[in-house]
Amino acid sequence: MFFRKSSSFSDNDLPSVIQACRANDSRAQRILFKQFFGYAKSICLRYTSSVEEAEDVLNEGFLKAFQHLDSYNEALPFKAWLRTILVNTAISHYRRNSRFEQQSSLESGEQxxxxxxxxxxxxxxxxxxxxxxxxxxxxxxxxxxxxxxxxxxxxxxxxxxxxxxxxxxxxxxxxxxxxxxxxxxxxxxxxxxxxxxxxxxx
Known part of the structure; x- marks a missing residue:
């Protein structure tokens, strides 16, 4: 699990929360997770067929985010960075669990x-x-x-x-x-x- 030790930061100051997360502060990680949980879950739901599957992708995505926080550029929006992590995680999940349809001809039918x-x-x-x-x-x-x-x-x-x-x-x-x-x-x-x-x- 990614939750570990504690350090000093302000709950309402995102840069300080992120900095504490980089130091593996467990409380900061929980706060960041809670603040972006709804946003992250909405993204994961778009790529999955059930709440349970979405939560699997969400947890894996947050784990990757915490592991790669050093690559986050604070001059850019954190939401956009997190979104990229989550979408890539959803794509990886899809590739692990689905076989792509190898068909290139279009089906006819009423549109x-x-x-x-x-x-x-x-x-x-x-x-x-x-x-x-x-x-x-x-x-x-x-x-x-x-x-x-x-x-x-x-x-x-x-x-x-x-x-x-x-x-x-x-x-x-x-x-x-x-x-x-x-x-x-x-x-x-x-x-x-x-x-x-x-x-x-x-």
Whole structure:
């Protein structure tokens, strides 16, 4: 476990908490963990299919964060640094537990377009619940590209797969999520050309 000894710091001063964590201060580590627990868990939930799985990724991610705090540049936002650690941990978790779908051809089928006001009527947590219904491959590619901003080329490199396969799985993820939105919100969705799927980050 990463909790160890104690030193002096101010609970409300993030730089001093981080500095104490670098010295393996157990109370500082608990405070940092508590302060960013909700934020971290929301990220992990996006990449996993259950709360239990998300907590496994979260704990592993925080452990890595504490082990690599010396690499954190305090001139940059800590949240952004922690987010990168958590996303990379989620990717590693996915690679350990899933087999990537080696298919590069797109499936045909009806796509749906969203009415202009649907974004305002679907809460972020409701969309997240639908995203979690996607299979692990589609969910991971979708979250990396839409929410965390990775290019499809970068995703292919991180997952060690060719870009055509990643592009195919991203397209399928969009189609499946659009179908789920259509089923959940039939009065706000109409058939038509493919539209981008809305997502509001907390």
């Amino acid at each position: 749906v377009a969203l009415d202009n006001d649907v974004v305002d009527q679907i809460a972020a947590d409701e969309i997240l619940a639908l995203v979690q219904k996607l299979n692990p491959t589609h969910r991971t590619v979708f979250m990396m590209h839409v929410v965390d901003g990775y290019s499809l080329h970068e995703i292919a490199e991180l997952l060690n797969h060719n870009e055509a396969t990643v592009r195919s799985n991203y397209s399928r993820a969009r189609q499946k999520l659009q179908q789920l939105i259509k089923q959940a919100y039939p009065f706000h969705v109409k058939s038509g050309p493919a539209a981008s799927v809305p997502y509001h980050e907390n």
